Amino acid sequence: MAHTAKQKDYFPYLLLVPATLVMVAIVAYPLFETFRLSFTNTSMSPKYEYVGLANYEKIMSRRFPEVIARTFYWMGISVALKMLIGTLGAVLLNAMVPGRALFRILVMPPWVIPIAIGVFIWGWMYNGQFGMLSGMAQRIGILDAPFEFLAYKNSAFMATIVTDVWIGVPMVTLYLLAAMQS
Template sequence: MSVQRSTVIFAWILLLPAVLYVLVIVAYPLVDTFILSFTDASLKKTTNWVGWINYGKIFNERFAEVIVRTFVWTFFSVSIKMIIGTFGATMLNAAVPGRALFRLFTMPPWIVPMAIGIFMWGWMYNGQFGMISGVLQNFGLVSGPVAFLAYGGTAFWATIFTDVWIGVPLVTLYLLAAMQAIPQDLYEAAWTDGAGRLYRFRRITLPLIVPAVITISMLSLIATFNSFDIIWILTQGGPNGQTTTMIIDTYQVAIASKKYGEGAARAVLICIFLSIFSLCYFRITSRLAAGDKR
């Protein structure tokens, strides 16, 4: 018993730094934000307890549009990243000459500092001297300069494409690693039986990379849902709020307007959504693990 007890104590000692990190860096700010959401905290000296008033303020027609816009923005961004990432990983996994060089070419969007990459896209979206507008005019697709970030519809999709450009390399490399972990014996046996490339991809590759697809989809979803830099640098939520997502709205209320209590309520709502996403992820992965055991 003494040996077992000492083993348990030693294990807790090893876990202590991680436990302290979670309590100090994660748990305390989360609890403090939750408490703050029930107050009217701002720049004024006194802070009063207001109960559920801050939560009542965010459930209005305008914020409902922000929530829907956030989910639409996240859905299209993650979906496009997964489609392009899967296609890119399949191409990079193929036995073609120079594939090491092709893999290297996927890295720049991920290596370049995010702010610099976003500013670069901002210049390309410019209507007067941007590359995209210039190319469209040269090919006769548009009759004049197109200021992509000046209109709600084009600005919305411009932020999505920028997020896709930044996120695709990570998805591609993650799925490429999953594909390379598949035993080659499976492909050789299928090839011997006369299976074509499409059939091998559909019946071997896709089923075996499903866990990796689910994991990277979840990670990408959380990162995209919380994405602040891309929208803020390109549009700051404009024009006319057409690119304002929940994280942008929270910043505008809590930091720009100095309404810390209302901003905290919005942050709690974001945390609830992400917790639901995480629970769904763990439920799916546990079912997959149970299926593998069977």
């Protein structure tokens, strides 16, 4: 059966329709719904009222600049550590050094383990009562009593950086290794 030129022109676009619908369903709709709900007093309850710009006024009237500055500080430390460790890792993986095979094996677990599981494991390690880090620090003599890493502002801040770096370094390492070998 022969197709006309006009039918051939639309066929590639028709193939994009299912993917476009999926993207709208999983990206555009939740984004729109979040924006819409930002103008309400919604919580876990299904009942809510329209409050206009009150939520935005509340955010701006508090410590918003401090929160933004701390976010950029966190991001700067995290990205710098990922780049530093990732570059060192890529150089080691690219060089002919003893233990290269072992390093290649060790760099993969954070990348292979799903992020949710990795965060759960780090949460367990940071636990002061039965977590590995607090227990090891007590055995070595650094701590006299259990320490709750996630209970205090500064230790929680650093703990989230360590977790983020652990999760992100393998990807940075592999990207930089690919760039070095290309």
